[in-house]
Amino acid sequence: MNLNDLAILKVSGLSPQAIKWSRTLDVLIVIVAAFLIWAVSHISFLLLGGDWDFFIDWKDRQYWILIIPITTITMAAAFQAIFWNLFRLPVGATASLLLLLVGTWIVRYHSWQGLAFFPISLVVPGTCLMGALVLDAVLVLSRSWLVTGAFGAVLYGLLFYPSNWIYMAGYFQPVQNMGDMTSVADLIGYTFPRAGTPEYIRIIERGTLRTFGDTPTWVSAFFSAFACIFLYYLFWGLGVLACNSRFFPVGDRFKSIYGGKSGAADSEPALKPGVPS
Amino acid sequence: MLAARLMKRLGGPLLGLALSGAAQAHGGLAIDSDMCKLRLGPFNMHFTGYQPEINGNREFCEDIPKLGHTIVVMDAIEPELREMPIEVRIIRDTGDESRLDAVTVVHLPPKTYMSGSVPFEYSFTTPGKFVGLVTAGDQGQYVSRFPFSVGIPPQHYGHYLLFLGVAVLALGLYRYSGTKRRRLMAGRA
Amino acid sequence: MSLRNRWGLRAGLVQLSVLLTLLGSLLPTPAAAHGERATEPYIRTRTVHWYDVTWSSQKINVSDTVTVEGKFHLFTDWPDAATKPELAFLSNASPGAVMTRVESYINGMPAQQSVRQLEIGRDYSFKLVMRGRIPGRWHLHPVLNVHGAGPIVGPGHWVDVAGSAADFKVPVTTMTGEVIDDLQHYGVARVQWWQAGYALLAIAWIVWWIRRPLIVPRWNAIKKGREDLLVTRTDDRVAAGLLVVVLVVVIAGYRYTTQKYEYVVPLQAGSFKTKPLPQESPVVTVELKDATYDVPGRSLRLDVEITNQSGSPLRVGEFSTANLRFINQSLDVALAGVDPSFPKDLVPGSGLRISDDSPVAPGETRKLRLEATDAAWETERLVSFLTNVDSRVGGMLFFFDGGGQRHMAEVSGPIVPVFTQLRLAEKS
């Protein structure tokens, strides 16, 4: 408990007993929040951009680099908005991406390898975790979602490719298979067959017209960064929207059934939405 | 020459734009609209270096990054060059070219290349600076001297610029958070 | 413990799961089919007809290879609901990567990528070399995935893989000279080390924030307008430091990697084309006059009119559709055509009964009644062509001439369910 903590507790006006209770509540809320962030981030990413993250032979220069940041910044921005607006806690983005990474690795071992015997090299996931850290850091420094969208979201989109290329480059070395030149990633995809995934189903780069060295990857990265800005603002708004605490107006019958209206005509209005701007 | 090299080095990685070649006084290699060229009097030849085992079909101009098996191909741009005998000699850049044979590394006797392309290969064992001497024409009237380096890792100043950019961004945001903090405190007081 | 055992824990789990789901445990017989029974009958009878399919062996050890080869014919009367085979991919149907693919060819061309513009009405040869990886009893089918029509599954045969999965390795040497000892684990440790590093940084950042009085105290502090307490100056420094660390690590790591792996290629996505096998000039024309399916009798009856345009007498040897082969039992050369190792459940015992089995003389036109009777029509759920949008049936007829030469012809047309014809079946 450093000085800052004591100052916060003093300002909060809680008795020593209440402080203990509030610490218990902290632990419970962290658990609930962790489960929920993990679940929502995983199901959201799974069905919006999952395929590119499942297989190594889907990680191309056009769609993988574009789609993964776009589909993950959604929940990162929303959870960031909730925890920043309510408690000034800039951990929403990092928690979302970290828990997504943990969840993904669990499934890669339990299901892809455990159930269907796929080697892990076929199903290594990428991650936008470094982008999420930058998103949170810029939010702390700028304290404004506008600046975070402009700087943080751009870096989020740009950082995905280099931060994952560090450990994915080896999979794109050339190798010969049946006389043709192919990449190690294609060879892995070919060697370990997937009945439900024929080769033509891959939505990957089917031809580039202007290749100047490895710039097509950076073209996709910049486009992704550009799209991340708008998605960041859109889902930050959704996060703020989710912090509304209105009640449906209900008649007296409802209240009497639920025992809410026992005799005292409590006309106390619902809780004021305490959402600071 | 140095200006061209520096300009290319500084500009290249950061902006990724192809720089127009600086004035090449006497046939030095220069990037001209993304083509590495050497001048032979009124004519030009296109210079390309490959190191297939190391980096496949990547093309190099004046600095061949690694040691080992290297293939260089020079393609005649103007058709007249195809009818002239062309002699190629690669020498180690030791400064004195009095006894050429001592420092010669590769020598192609004069010969006309109908296909217009002059390939040669050599396995460079020690890094260092080399000079290419290409003479064309019946009396060898067109001479081109182009220095190039092998195995000397190019200094990428550009990337240090990137790190500098990171520092500037972080510092800027940090100072911005200070002003935001002061405005917040002032608002509250 | 091998992969399967580590997760399967077969002994413990059978009792546990049975206890939990209150099931009696009867001894099951292994399922022979794998999902192809659900494919619509018009796809199984009028798209791809597999023939001359052989499996090199039924018993292999881990790392040994097994080869499935044969030919397939693309039916002219391709159903409308399935898209034409503009884009197809030769694959195999097996549960997960229990067997790995070593080589696959269509007409001798390497088929790692998809094949484009297969011609309807023509034939192609295929070859699929697989390698045993996980011990077990696996059903190996060739499959032609057609874009828009889904997987069209060929005949399947059991392959027993013995040995232990741990011995399986896929060594590869890249063109840049890097020797990979096992493709299954290549690069995984590197990914995990780097991502663990990223995760540690993230955990540190999260713990830095949640170790302080969190929910109600910060809520009250905001209510009282004391936000300045919640994000202190040190937090700004930590955030700026984090930003620098992340960017420097990524830039330095990326630069090092691009230098280490200079020569990289993007994912290969081209498709290939191949000419079909040479087509012999039509030797016999077959016209379907009437097709009926006797529902109680489980018998498909085709009244066809055959014209022998070849120089030598022809006899009907085999009728094949949906991977089922009805052989004319009385024609030895047809019986010889069935490889002894061909899966028994795909060759119905009753075979093909022909109203007039005498050879059709050259130039002669004859009406014939072909009867294919077997329970397989039901068990393979092929009878749902009677209750489907497109109630047409199709199949391949194989004729044998005097010299034992085999000729093929397609037969297809509408089909009508019949319930009264039981007596006729015994008579003729």
Add this chain to the structure above:
Amino acid sequence: MSTHVVSSVPSPQVSSAAAGRSMFNFVPVAIGWGLLLAVYASYRLYQGAFAFEYGLDATSPEFARYWMTLFKVEVPLIFGSGLCIWTYLWFTRDRDVAKIDAETELRRYFSLVAWFMMYTFSFLWIASFFGEGDATWHQTVIRDTALTPSHIVVFYACVPLYIVFGVSSLLYATTRIPAFARGYSVPLIMAVLGPGLILPNLGFNEWGHAFWMTEEIFSHPLHWGFPILGWTGLALGGLFIQVVGRMAELFKEVGGPASDAA
């Protein structure tokens, strides 16, 4: 789960007495998690043993014995037990919820958070563990029925389980806590109804696969109903305001004045 709450609480005592007893009992939550973990682990082991063995061909007798029976057993079992919990919560509701004292209300808020711990835990298992497990099944096996071994576990076991806990949380809140008894809280409804709609969304999903798309691309627009319904989980933000806001006031009321020594 919430038995100790129902006993009628003695008249409000001096807050110092409340100081002794702890506000939150972790044991019921631990038991709940343990049970759920056992159920999920045995489902996974069951899949491990019988999914590829007998689950590949929906027409085979083994499929009927091992998988259809499981389907016919689990759906009534889970929704049945859910019904029991709901009716229990309903009939033991507090008829006079507006009259409870601050300490009981605070204790009930802690119990509500306990219910959320169960609800989010069960939602996590389908969204992450079995959800991507379904992707493994689709990518490796030829789809031949809507009731694949993976769907029988994901949609007809895990989804009903979290619906049980979702509706229980909703019922607990509306029958025990004054703020929620006065009206339906928008975020609470969103957080319970949204994920609950994932089950009917299956209809759209199967319609698409039956008529329209035979090859399995997991991030195909046909599947986008699931993540969008998953986003309703963001209503956690609104719940925070309602729950934390009220608890902050109760902490002051029950906890007594902040002693200056702190």
